[in-house]
Amino acid sequence: DTGVSQDPRHKITKRGQNVTFRCDPISEHNRLYWYRQTLGQGPEFLTYFQNEAQLEKSRLLSDRFSAERPKGSFSTLEIQRTEQGDSAMYLCASSLRDPGSNYGYTFGSGTRLTVV
Amino acid sequence: EDQVTQSPEALRLQEGESSSLNCSYTVSGLRGLFWYRQDPGKGPEFLFTLYSAGEEKEKERLKATLTKKESFLHITAPKPEDSATYLCAVQDFSGTYKYIFGTGTRLKVLA
Numbered sequence: 001d002t003g004v005s006q007d008p009r010h011k012i013t014k015r016g017q018n019v020t021f022r023c024d025p026i027s028e029h030n031r032l033y034w035y036r037q038t039l040g041q042g043p044e045f046l047t048y049f050q051n052e053a054q055l056e057k058s059r060l061l062s063d064r065f066s067a068e069r070p071k072g073s074f075s076t077l078e079i080q081r082t083e084q085g086d087s088a089m090y091l092c093a094s095s096l097r098d099p100g101s102n103y104g105y106t107f108g109s110g111t112r113l114t115v116v
Numbered sequence: 117e118d119q120v121t122q123s124p125e126a127l128r129l130q131e132g133e134s135s136s137l138n139c140s141y142t143v144s145g146l147r148g149l150f151w152y153r154q155d156p157g158k159g160p161e162f163l164f165t166l167y168s169a170g171e172e173k174e175k176e177r178l179k180a181t182l183t184k185k186e187s188f189l190h191i192t193a194p195k196p197e198d199s200a201t202y203l204c205a206v207q208d209f210s211g212t213y214k215y216i217f218g219t220g221t222r223l224k225v226l227a
Binding site: 056093 | 150160162205212213218
């Protein structure tokens with residue numbers, strides 16, 4: 001297992017189009033998180049899954065955003081009717097348990113979305 | 117509302133010139149404070165978790181400390197490969213799973 005994989009690495013889309021990103025966590029990790037990061041900012045929490053259950057969603061996750069984690073394995077994040085303000089790096093992270101002493105999230109390298 | 121402020125925004129050091137990065141936080145009840153390193157074009161990489169005031173963690177040239185209002189990341193005799201953005205994040209006891217991240221400190225170590 002080489003870590004958290006995200007696909008695609010880069011996506012350019014026209015305003016109004018729908019996009020979908022995929023995240024494959026480390027195989028034994030049951031916890032999965034999505035964050036969004038814009039240039040010069042820290043990551044902002046979007047949503048959290050424990051196994052297949054979506055347990056927390058940020059207010060940032062508008063009706064245009066939806067995330068799934070079928071069967072508690074990979075996850076997808078879909079953005080409908082993209083807007084220029086959606087341009088950002090979308091980061092996925094996973095963990096085996098509550099982050100604790102000497103243990104934290106493992107992040108993927110992200111999907112960079114550019115909406116033109 | 118939980119808040120994290122990091123300073124300075126950017127820091128340039130000569131190789132071997134030790135310094136400290138600051139993370140000030142406001143949180144209703146601190147469950148954990150986390151330090152991450154982020155290289156350009158990559159996701160953050162976990163460094164440390166701190167839980168309570170007075171706690172210290174060390175890894176190679178990095179040492180993280182925690183008080184009731186702030187955390188410091190001390191970098192001793194840095195090398196060019198320590199150049200990165202260092203992010204601080206907090207999690208509270210409200211039942212949320214989310215981290216609140218600061219905007220980071222961009223560190224450049226010159227050879």
